[in-house]
Amino acid sequence: MLSVRGVRKIYPSAAGPVEAVRNLTFDVRRGELACIVGPSGAGKTTLLKIMSGLLEPTEGEVILGGKKVTGPPKTMAVVFQEYGRSLFPWLTVHGNVELPLKNAKVPTAERNQRVHEALEAVGLGHAHHRFPWQLSGGMQQRVAIARAVAYNPDVLLMDE
Numbered sequence: 001m002l003s004v005r006g007v008r009k010i011y012p013s014a015a016g017p018v019e020a021v022r023n024l025t026f027d028v029r030r031g032e033l034a035c036i037v038g039p040s041g042a043g044k045t046t047l048l049k050i051m052s053g054l055l056e057p058t059e060g061e062v063i064l065g066g067k068k069v070t071g072p073p074k075t076m077a078v079v080f081q082e083y084g085r086s087l088f089p090w091l092t093v094h095g096n097v098e099l100p101l102k103n104a105k106v107p108t109a110e111r112n113q114r115v116h117e118a119l120e121a122v123g124l125g126h127a128h129h130r131f132p133w134q135l136s137g138g139m140q141q142r143v144a145i146a147r148a149v150a151y152n153p154d155v156l157l158m159d160e
Contacts, residue, residue: 002028002051002155006060009046020046021057030154045081048157052078064155073155074104077148079141081159086144087132093119094128097147104151118150119143 009021020043028034036044049055051062053072062069064076077100080086087096094115101111119125122142132140148156 001030001065003063004047004051004060005063007047007050007057007062008059009043009050009055010058021050024060028155045159048078048080048159052076052157054078075154077151077153077156079144079148079156079158087140089132091131092128093124093130093132093135093143096132096143097150100147100151114150114152115146118146121149122146 004024004026007021007024008019011018011020024047026034036047038044046055050057051069053062053069053076064073088099091099097115097118098111101114106114115128116125119128122145124139124142124146127135127139127143132143135143145158148158
């Protein structure tokens with residue numbers, strides 16, 4: 001389902017090139033759960049950005065469902081560590097979770113059902129009409145997770 005092949009990422013810097021990811025190769029099959037573990041600065045977020053098509057590798061490639069990833073795949077959702085930046089403060093919790101479904105032109109009744117189920121799954125069924133700024137940081141993170149889950153992706157990438 002998802003293959004990472006020889007991925008390497010080098011960032012230029014004034015002090016010289018910085019290698020964030022070095023020759024990484026692995027496969028994740030459908031239904032598998034995989035965790036990338038390492039200390040701060042090890043390149044985990046860089047790898048997730050490459051896997052999600054948001055960042056081009058210096059070398060190597062990512063294959064999803066037999067196709068090379070060259071941009072964000074429609075069958076993938078990502079929850080980044082900086083969840084606060086991904087939530088729209090002027091939208092309610094419901095609106096934030098619903099947004100990618102609206103963009104995908106999912107019918108209204110189905111959107112509402114999926115939003116409801118996703119918010120219930122993360123323990124925020126009571127918070128539909130609240131705004132992100134009315135929630136704790138942990139609750140905001142769960143809104144970002146609910147948004148990804150409601151989208152029903154084939155692959156879900158989560159950064160911490």
